[in-house]
Amino acid sequence: LWGLVLLAIETVTALLGPVLTQQGIDNGVMQSNRDALYFAVFLFALVIIINALTSFWRQRWNGRLGEDIMYDVRVELFSHYQRMGLDWYTSEKSGVLLSRMTSDVEALTLLVNEGFVNLVIQGLTVSVVTVVLFSYNPVLALLLLGLVLPPLVVMTLWFRSVSERGYASVRDKIASVLADLSENLSGVRVIAALNRRRQNAELHRNVVGKYLDANLYTARAGAIYGPATEGIGIAAQAIVLLVGGWMVLDGSLQVGELAAFVLFVNTFFAPIQQMVQLYNTYQQGQSGLHKISQILSTQPSVPENPDALPLPAIEGRIRFDSVHFQYNEGPEILTNLNLEIQPGETFAFVGPTGAGKSTIAKLISRLYDPILGKVLIDEHDLKAVTLDSLRTQLGVVPQEPFLFHGTIRDNVAFARPDATDEEVLVAIKHVGLEETVSGLAEGIHTLVHERGVSLSAGERQLIALARAFLSRPRVLVLDEATSSLDLHSEAKVERVLDGLLEGRTAILIAHRLATAMKADRIAVVDAGGIIELGSHQELMDLGGRYSEMFATWSSHSDDSLDQLSD
Secondary structure, eight states: OHHHHHHHHHHHHHHHHHHHHHHIIIIIITTTOHHHHHHHHHHHHHHHHHHHHHHHHHHHHHHHHHHHHHHHHHHHHHHHHHHSOHHHHHHSOHHHHHHHHTHHHHHHHHIIIIIIHHHHHHHHHHHHHHHHHHHHOHHHHHHHHHHHHHHHHHHHHHHHHHHHHHHHHHHHHHHHHHHHHHHHHHTHHHHHHTTOHHHHHHHHHHHHHHHHHHHHHHHHHHHHHHHHHHHHHHHHHHHHHHHHHHHHHHTSSOHHHHHHHHHHHHHHHHHHHHHHHHHHHHHHHHHHHHHHHHHHHSOOSSOOOTTOBOOOOOOOOEEEEEEEEESTTSOEEEEEEEEEEOTTOEEEEEOSTTSSHHHHHHHHTTSSOOSEEEEEETTEEGGGBOHHHHHTTEEEEOSSOOOOSEEHHHHHTSSOTTOOHHHHHHHHHHTTOHHHHHTSTTGGGOEEOGGGTTSOHHHHHHHHHHHHHHHOOSEEEEESTTTTSOHHHHHHHHHHHHHHSTTSEEEEEOSSHHHHTTSSEEEEEETTEEEEEEOHHHHHHHTSHHHHHHHHHHHTOHHHHHHHHO
């Protein structure tokens, strides 16, 4: 309401200038009345001051509104990103998502700050001035509109068509620039190692060049539209002045009225010129809003059931009931999977790459939902419980642990930010990192660079295990947690796992069979299902696929096996 009041005052005071000019000329200058002239000048100055003050407060209020909207949209976008499933992230580039959070939101904010309110001001001004012009002289007003409206309508329709395409292309191209930049920053080590700096710089130059071309396309359209509308306005004013001058000479129009009419004509065209610029802002903001709306309208592939209930404290029994799964429109990865894992059991999945081992881990964490069938924990369908209550009782250690920019403490306590330093130190000691951390000047408060690049692969994995230990999960999922480590680091991590797996249900996705050998039972996954199931010794005695895999693995890992047996 306050903003609307300021808007009305600003609009009215902006239109009083020509009226006061007429009064000063007709009642003051033409009649040699100094008092009338001085009074008109005084009122003119007062109107200017009031207009400036209301404009200041209106812009301040409008700026705050725009910043609040930008804040809310960015928070909502980030929250929406957090709710989306993994399949969505595999189809979207991170740089494109970053563009939605930055340049698209900024374009929308610019539309709010400079677009909507100014459009109302300028539109209201044109409407009021049109009425005033007809009240002054209908003949001149009709002449003005007849000269201006036809070419203006044609030019505006053309510009709208061109600019809509142009600004949509600009938003797409800036997203491509950010996506390419993000990818190159993430892969900078590979780029340097393979001597691709020059080639990648040239490729990025081409991407930026397409963004430049899109901007130049819209700039050329604006360069035609702006001067063309300005030229129409100048020509119309000249003709109005000519016809109005004849009317003054004929005595049918006073000098002050002509002066006021010409000033109102200027006031009529100034908003039109402003709206030309606002239309550019509108197109950018509208394009940004469209991109943001597309994101927000996309539903998560793993939605939270509105009737979902909190998962009570679990024992850790996991059951797959006739589970089928496929990624998007691809082939089935799992076909009619039926399996039950007992509470406290250490269960390993082994098999060739692409057999579906990691998919099983993701289904347990409900990062994906099965196409058919159910995944249950303690006989609770995962789709019927809240995601928060499920994941607080699960611990996941991926093949390549992700460390955030922050301290070692921040990363260990990521799942439990309220953990004390003493609890963090206990977790670090439990995974055998105490000596490494104590040797650092800042201890657990030592800064870890983005993605943990300042640490070795083994240290990153141990921090991930400490994170899992601190979160105290009833079910622990290790997704090929040692497959990317060297033999020395693997042996160290394997020793840590002995204590970490105790007392909880553990799911091991094993690439190296040294990890699988620790399991109570092992499932060999291939061709969409489980083809062998049993303990290590039972599967070796069976002489099937597992024994073949073990023979191949052990022939390349004798040194590692000797170390593990120690």
